[in-house]
Amino acid sequence: MARVIAKLGDDVSTDVIYPGRYMATVLPTETPQFAFADHAELNALLKSGRAPTGGVIVAGKNFGCGSSREQACSCLKGHELTIVARGFARIFLQNSINLGLDLVTAPDVEAAEGDELEVTADEVVNRTTGHKYATVPLPAARQAIIDAGGLIAYTRQRLLAAR
Amino acid sequence: MPMTVVEKILARASGRDVARAGDVVEPAVDLAMSHENAALVINQFAEIYEGTGLEPRIWDPARIAIIFDHRVPAESPKTASNQKKVREFVARHGITRFHDIRGDEGGICHQILPENGYVRPGAVVVGTDSHTTSHGALGAFAFGIGATEMASVWALGVALNVEVPRTIRVEVSGAFAPGVGPKDLILHLVGLLTAEGANFRVIEFHGETVRAMSTSGRLTLCNMSVEAGATSGVVPGDAETVRYLREVAGVSDPIVVVTPDAGADYERTLAIDAAALVPQIACPHTVDNVRPVDAVVGTRVHQIVIGSCTNGRLDDIAAAARILRGRKVARGTRMLVFPASARIYQEALAAGYVADLMRAGAVVMNSGCGPCLGVHEGALGDGEVALSTTNRNFKGRMGNPKSEVYLCSPEVAAASAVTGVITDPRKGA
Ligand code: SF4
Numbered sequence: 001m002a003r004v005i006a007k008l009g010d011d012v013s014t015d016v017i018y019p020g021r022y023m024a025t026v027l028p029t030e031t032p033q034f035a036f037a038d039h040a041e042l043n044a045l046l047k048s049g050r051a052p053t054g055g056v057i058v059a060g061k062n063f064g065c066g067s068s069r070e071q072a073c074s075c076l077k078g079h080e081l082t083i084v085a086r087g088f089a090r091i092f093l094q095n096s097i098n099l100g101l102d103l104v105t106a107p108d109v110e111a112a113e114g115d116e117l118e119v120t121a122d123e124v125v126n127r128t129t130g131h132k133y134a135t136v137p138l139p140a141a142r143q144a145i146i147d148a149g150g151l152i153a154y155t156r157q158r159l160l161a162a163r
Numbered sequence: 164m165p166m167t168v169v170e171k172i173l174a175r176a177s178g179r180d181v182a183r184a185g186d187v188v189e190p191a192v193d194l195a196m197s198h199e200n201a202a203l204v205i206n207q208f209a210e211i212y213e214g215t216g217l218e219p220r221i222w223d224p225a226r227i228a229i230i231f232d233h234r235v236p237a238e239s240p241k242t243a244s245n246q247k248k249v250r251e252f253v254a255r256h257g258i259t260r261f262h263d264i265r266g267d268e269g270g271i272c273h274q275i276l277p278e279n280g281y282v283r284p285g286a287v288v289v290g291t292d293s294h295t296t297s298h299g300a301l302g303a304f305a306f307g308i309g310a311t312e313m314a315s316v317w318a319l320g321v322a323l324n325v326e327v328p329r330t331i332r333v334e335v336s337g338a339f340a341p342g343v344g345p346k347d348l349i350l351h352l353v354g355l356l357t358a359e360g361a362n363f364r365v366i367e368f369h370g371e372t373v374r375a376m377s378t379s380g381r382l383t384l385c386n387m388s389v390e391a392g393a394t395s396g397v398v399p400g401d402a403e404t405v406r407y408l409r410e411v412a413g414v415s416d417p418i419v420v421v422t423p424d425a426g427a428d429y430e431r432t433l434a435i436d437a438a439a440l441v442p443q444i445a446c447p448h449t450v451d452n453v454r455p456v457d458a459v460v461g462t463r464v465h466q467i468v469i470g471s472c473t474n475g476r477l478d479d480i481a482a483a484a485r486i487l488r489g490r491k492v493a494r495g496t497r498m499l500v501f502p503a504s505a506r507i508y509q510e511a512l513a514a515g516y517v518a519d520l521m522r523a524g525a526v527v528m529n530s531g532c533g534p535c536l537g538v539h540e541g542a543l544g545d546g547e548v549a550l551s552t553t554n555r556n557f558k559g560r561m562g563n564p565k566s567e568v569y570l571c572s573p574e575v576a577a578a579s580a581v582t583g584v585i586t587d588p589r590k591g592a
Contacts, residue, residue: 011358011359011449013555013557013558013560015537015555015557015558015559015560016557016558016559019537019559019562019564020536020537020538020559020560020562021537021538021562023199023200023233023234023536023538024199024234024239024241024242024245024538025241026200026202026203026206026245026310027206038558038559038564061359062358062359062362062392065358065359065392066293066555066557067292067293067536068290068291068292068293068295068307068308068309069200069309070200070203070309070310070311073309087359087362089359089362089392090362090363090392090394091293091307091308091309094308094309094312095309095311095312098309098311098312099309099311139326140187141187141324141325141326142324144324145323145324150311151311151312151315151323152207152210152211152311152314152315154315154323155211155314155315155318155319155323156211156212156214156215158319158323159211159212159215159217159318159319160215160217162319163217
């Protein structure tokens with residue numbers, strides 16, 4: 001079970017998730033402080049430590065559209081968030097798989113801030129409203145990367161296998 | 164089995180006879196491009212090798228390009244230190260396609276690659292930048308990836324687990340009216356498709372209008388294909404592609420263009436009549452919020468920006484110079500011009516465009532990304548409005564979430580500079 005700490009709309013861009021002016025900061029240990037830097041309330045909540053571990057951000061379509069900057073994933077992963085959205089932009093989805101940020105695609109999901117969600121193998125259950133929403137599985141080809149524990153580990157396996 | 168351009172490219176690069184949308188392939192990479200974010204790629208690359216007992220080694224240093232453009236000259240000690248780290252890595256690994264901050268060979272990555280002949284028709288190009296889609300203008304399959312994925316490419320030389328995308332075919336017919344061009348076409352298309360309408364798809368451009376278009380215009384189309392979510396845009400190679408590579412990029416080795424097979428399977432086909440287009444504007448804060456210029460004419464503009472990988476080429480600067488020659492940028496409006504590469508800057512100087520623009524009151528800056536991504540140079544004040552030839556208008560894109568960015572063609576930007584309000588270039592400034 002996880003609580004919705006923020007509800008956002010469609011087309012949340014990487015400029016909103018991680019503004020360009022912090023792009024010189026690259027280390028995953030340093031990027032989380034700038035997550036939603038221009039969204040003062042959410043940024044403050046994340047930095048305060050009051051957000052529950054494993055908290056959920058619920059969003060609309062095309063979450064993560066825009067830049068390929070990986071900081072947009074590492075900054076969210078640093079706060080141990082799960083993103084439940086109606087859809088994700090391609091590069092953001094791939095970066096998240098590579099880095100191990102939890103994404104759930106649920107095309108019809110409805111949830112409000114404070115709702116309690118449960119994510120199962122094939123649906124998102126909103127325990128607060130009682131509604132259930134089907135999820136779309138990740139592209140099957142990506143599972144190997146997830147199974148390996150991320151792209152770094154997967155590439156390492158491939159290098160060693162090729163030796 | 165008839166294939167689209169990208170299916171053909173991926174089949175070849177993966178050593179298969181056929182690749183169909185939905186297949187999972189591991190294409191060999193012909194060119195792997197990064198910019199300042201190579202600093203992060205270097206970290207991830209080192210991490211891959213940790214504990215393996217293997218010496219970190221780039222699969223093929225000749226296939227890597229690194230271009231400093233996003234924050235040049237460095238805006239902060241942090242960026243300067245990242246750039247220093249990348250320079251050291253480049254020297255250690257023998258990377259030759261490196262473009263530092265220079266007035267002879269520097270510029271924006273998506274301009275440097277084409278003008279140096281680094282991209283060929285049929286190539287697989289990956290870049291740690293979402294606008295890597297640009298290089299489809301030369302008939303390549305080019306797409307953006309993250310830094311960790313780039314580190315993996317540096318180690319293995321292949322892009323892992325790529326799902327062959329479906330293709331949307333766009334047929335463009337008719338001649339542009341005066342004052343209307345490729346930027347208006349792609350803004351219109353992004354508005355039609357919406358910001359996620361081409362997500363996980365390739366847009367393949369066809370039709371007489373595209374065939375008659377210069378490589379510069381095609382770069383604009385493919386550049387902004389990602390604003391509809393596309394994995395890539397592609398213009399099948401043709402006589403213009405060969406001309407550009409020979410005459411502009413100085414390529415002398417054989418060029419083989421890849422064209423789609425008759426009967427290839429497209430997810431859908433869209434027809435656009437270019438002759439019916441009017442100047443288009445993407446309004447704040449999404450790129451697909453596109454309206455005809457009429458809808459926003461008269462909107463007060465504080466800053467005009469001409470430049471970026473979308474519209475910072477010689478024809479764009481020439482169009483602006485033509486409109487501004489002998490005129491003045493309106494008081495209360497500032498105009499910034501960023502040529503896309505040092506070479507274009509020099510050509511604009513030689514042609515007198517820089518003088519035209521400066522006499523009009525524009526500030527012509529060093530080539531690079533400039534204010535496009537809101538890190539340095541040309542930040543906006545609270546409540547200010549920018550009208551820009553760049554490709555994104557997301558909230559905060561130009562560094563200030565309390566400002567607004569409208570996107571347009573160089574013609575609209577230049578005509579509006581004269582009046583200080585959004586102006587239809589066809590009606591004259
Ligand atoms: S000019 Fe703008 S869009 Fe183009 S590469 Fe630079 S930051 Fe990205």
